[in-house]
Amino acid sequence: MPQPLPDSVQSVFEEVIRRNPGETEFHQAVREVLESLGPVIAKHPQYTDGEIIRRLCEPERQIIFRVPWTDDAGRVQLNRGFRVEFNSALGPFKGGLRFHPSVYLGIVKFLGFEQIFKNSLTGLPIGGGKGGSDFDPKGRSDAEIMRFSQSFMTELYRHIGEYTDVPAGDIGVGTREIGYMFGQYKRITNRYESGVLTGKGLTWGGSRVRTEATGYGAVFFVDEMLRATGDSFEGKRVVVSGSGNVAIYAIEKIHQLGGTVVACSDSNGYIVDEQGIDLDLLKEIKNGHRGRVADYAAARGAHVAYVEGGSIWDVPCDVALPCATQNELPEDAARALVRNGCTIVAEGANMPTTPTAIRVLREAGVRFAPGKAANAGGVATSALEMQQNASRDSWSFEHTEERLQTIMRQIHDRCLTTADEYGAPGDYVAGANIAGFTRVADAMLALGLI
Numbered sequence: 001m002p003q004p005l006p007d008s009v010q011s012v013f014e015e016v017i018r019r020n021p022g023e024t025e026f027h028q029a030v031r032e033v034l035e036s037l038g039p040v041i042a043k044h045p046q047y048t049d050g051e052i053i054r055r056l057c058e059p060e061r062q063i064i065f066r067v068p069w070t071d072d073a074g075r076v077q078l079n080r081g082f083r084v085e086f087n088s089a090l091g092p093f094k095g096g097l098r099f100h101p102s103v104y105l106g107i108v109k110f111l112g113f114e115q116i117f118k119n120s121l122t123g124l125p126i127g128g129g130k131g132g133s134d135f136d137p138k139g140r141s142d143a144e145i146m147r148f149s150q151s152f153m154t155e156l157y158r159h160i161g162e163y164t165d166v167p168a169g170d171i172g173v174g175t176r177e178i179g180y181m182f183g184q185y186k187r188i189t190n191r192y193e194s195g196v197l198t199g200k201g202l203t204w205g206g207s208r209v210r211t212e213a214t215g216y217g218a219v220f221f222v223d224e225m226l227r228a229t230g231d232s233f234e235g236k237r238v239v240v241s242g243s244g245n246v247a248i249y250a251i252e253k254i255h256q257l258g259g260t261v262v263a264c265s266d267s268n269g270y271i272v273d274e275q276g277i278d279l280d281l282l283k284e285i286k287n288g289h290r291g292r293v294a295d296y297a298a299a300r301g302a303h304v305a306y307v308e309g310g311s312i313w314d315v316p317c318d319v320a321l322p323c324a325t326q327n328e329l330p331e332d333a334a335r336a337l338v339r340n341g342c343t344i345v346a347e348g349a350n351m352p353t354t355p356t357a358i359r360v361l362r363e364a365g366v367r368f369a370p371g372k373a374a375n376a377g378g379v380a381t382s383a384l385e386m387q388q389n390a391s392r393d394s395w396s397f398e399h400t401e402e403r404l405q406t407i408m409r410q411i412h413d414r415c416l417t418t419a420d421e422y423g424a425p426g427d428y429v430a431g432a433n434i435a436g437f438t439r440v441a442d443a444m445l446a447l448g449l450i
């Protein structure tokens with residue numbers, strides 16, 4: 001049974017379901033925010049007067065387009081492209097592009113909706129948006145990835161711009177794909193407009209630390225949670241799901257801070273390495289030749305277990321970081337984590353924990369950090385990339401990492417202060433939702449009915 005919604009937003013939620021049929025992930029993301037808003041509306045009735053919440057749930061613009069391309073055998077392939085420009089009250093639409101076969105409008109809208117509040121929480125001038133395609137990059141050659149990315153940008157270019165909408169990466173989109181899309185944008189527009197995309201390579205306008213930022217940021221956030229109770233990562237046993245961009249750099253920072261990551265995964269299975277994940281080997285397998293975690297087990301030797309299928313959350317740990325995809329941590333996984341003594345769950349991925357799983361964790365006293373706070377370091381560093389592009393500057397690794405760490409500390413403190421203020425001490429979900437909401441809602445009120 002889901003938590004009851006405050007009366008004041010019940011009709012908004014019903015309208016979201018009616019107007020967006022079948023988009024279950026979007027419904028889930030909206031509900032999760034609305035559940036937190038009761039105390040805010042009670043205190044500030046102006047948010048209902050302006051229909052701010054209803055307007056927030058309706059994207060400013062939704063773009064759906066055809067993406068034709070030819071594969072290496074010369075056959076015509078067809079995919080669908082999306083960009084949902086959700087809210088630009090605080091700045092240009094900002095958010096990643098996801099290339100994965102599961103992408104449809106409901107996924108893009110859930111991600112775009114989350115992005116509004118996440119970006120607001122960073123305190124930086126960025127609105128919320130998200131995009132992507134149902135294109136499956138797995139097994140595709142470099143030439144196919146390039147042709148697809150170019151065709152995708154051939155339509156997308158007319159909708160984006162450094163002051164309008166600034167996409168970046170997400171699942172299936174990294175520096176390689178951003179490069180092909182940036183190249184095509186540059187060719188079509190005849191502009192070297194660095195600030196139109198983030199996550200670029202370092203020699204063509206990218207920022208140091210952007211690659212590492214989401215994983216590092218999530219770990220900085222957990223570090224703050226630990227510090228808040230006089231604790232640290234030293235000696236902690238950690239499980240990180242996924243083995244992509246976010247997971248790899250989360251593992252790196254945890255090891256730097258004295259924790260040990262004993263398990264990670266991909267969509268086929270998970271590995272357990274009691275000596276701690278050998279990150280050089282994992283990076284070589286994933287980044288070097290886009291391999292699988294099963295290859296890691298084969299390369300590292302008999303002490304590493306590879307479990308095909310199964311749940312990585314069965315592996316006992318002190319801290320769990322879901323860093324793969326939405327709804328990857330369901331109720332039974334939460335129960336297993338509780339049973340095995342886990343004390344902190346922080347979302348590196350977007351909405352990886354199901355609503356019932358969150359309830360199980362909270363009822364058991366597990367401290368839970370939602371993605372819109374814990375994984376905001378990626379988009380925050382994208383905003384720092386935009387800042388460097390605008391000033392034609394390039395900052396050092398140390399300076400940029402320090403900025404990221406400060407931002408994560410501020411987000412952490414903002415969550416706790418806001419939770420206190422609204423009568424939910426220690427509740428990172430309420431704190432993140434309310435702090436994210438009030439900043440964007442105030443800007444919407446100031447900008448009038450648009």
Ligand code: NDP
Pocket residue numbers: 169170171172173214242243244245246247265266267268323324325326328348349350375376378379
């Ligand atoms: P990557 O494509 O680099 O890696 C994704 C990882 O998750 C892979 O290990 C992949 O395994 C696994 N995965 C993806 N889909 C599924 C699935 N359906 N079931 C099981 N495993 C799956 O993506 P990122 O690391 O960039 O993104 C991971 C998460 O973090 C996403 O939720 C994303 O939205 C979120 N995020 C990313 C940010 C960024 O800056 N990149 C910023 C903030 C959040 P496989 O290879 O088998 O598909």
Ligand code: 2IT
Pocket residue numbers: 094095096097115118166167168169170198350375376378379380382
């Ligand atoms: O979910 C996210 O915050 C991202 N994929 C990063 C977005 C960005 O614009 O850097």
